[in-house]
Amino acid sequence: MTVSVKSSAKRGRPGYDQEAVLVAAVDVFTRHGYEAASMGMLAEALGLSKSAIYHHVPSKVELLRLALDDALSALEAAADDAAERGSSPVDTLELLMRGTVKVLIEKQPEVRLLLRLRGNSEVENEAIARRRAVDRRTSEVIRDAQDSGALRTDVEARVLARLMFGMINSIVEWHRPGNRTADELADTVTSVLLEGVRA
Template sequence: MHPSPAARVDRPRREAYSLEELLDVVVRVFIERGYDATSMEDLARATGRTKSSIYHHVHGKEHLLSLALSRAVDALSAVLEEQAVGEGRPVDRLERVVRGSVQVLVAQLPYVTLLLRVRGNTEVEREALERRRSFDRRLSALVEQAIAAGEVRADLDPRVVTRLLFGLVNSLTEWYRPDGEHGPQDVEDDLVAFALDGMRPRG
């Protein structure tokens, strides 16, 4: 907060980015055990610190959740910000948003996973949920534009299509693993191909 008046501009005392490392471990445990089932002592054990040490860096358990959720929400919002208002046919913009979402989801997998499990028990969670819903609404509008332009089939309910598209992308957190057998690019391409043309061979 208040840098010492003289020199020392950028080199902290002991370890540099301990909060970043801390958060990585914490989020991993939150996902494994579930946020509510994770005790501060679980986190202390997993990080190799004591409870007190964690409290020295953050205000509490909910603060840790808040930091993690912000990270996920910010990354997702950025995708929409740069793609949804772009040019091109609606269906192409839609594809770009989906591809961007998949990329964010893969790059920030643990954080987005945590975000998708939040149920709104506390104010922190409700805020994150509201920002997710905003994302949802904007993507929904994009789907409707694509239908209106005749670029997406009109025989399906647009709201159902939006939800299913979301389900497709978000399901990644349930099974995609960075060290698994599928490369991120292949998964992204397969997902987009599935969403656009389905499983059946084109005749």
């Protein structure tokens, strides 16, 4: 997980930095739910006092914002990369799918947290809006691929996008380190999904 820290100097108890606190927060939020999780639970998980945690972050909501931004920025970057490198709509779609699979594996805890949001706060709603923007971009790529004759047109692009993301997003719930590499899993996912929708 990559998190920008304003100062290179670590604050708080030695051995902990903002990144370590954020990793623990994602785990606590995912296990207990963001609303039910408390800074006390996080302090207990880290073996710190609550005041020590506040050396790294100002609030629980800031921890949530950082975690969600980490996942969303990676997903947006994958979409940008696919759009830049794709030689055709269907090639762009394949690159987007591969990039998304890799993000889900590399940032599995953060993406799992993102996918479980309920929209109970401004931060959550902003994250959901960003996620939906990526979904819309995917629908547009699928529509372009359909218009080019590469993909079947009997299923609406928006529906195909939801079906694709349904399969891809499920990875965060069952994938375990050591099962398959990101590239191997991306090969499987793109093969299954694209063969099922080619014209």
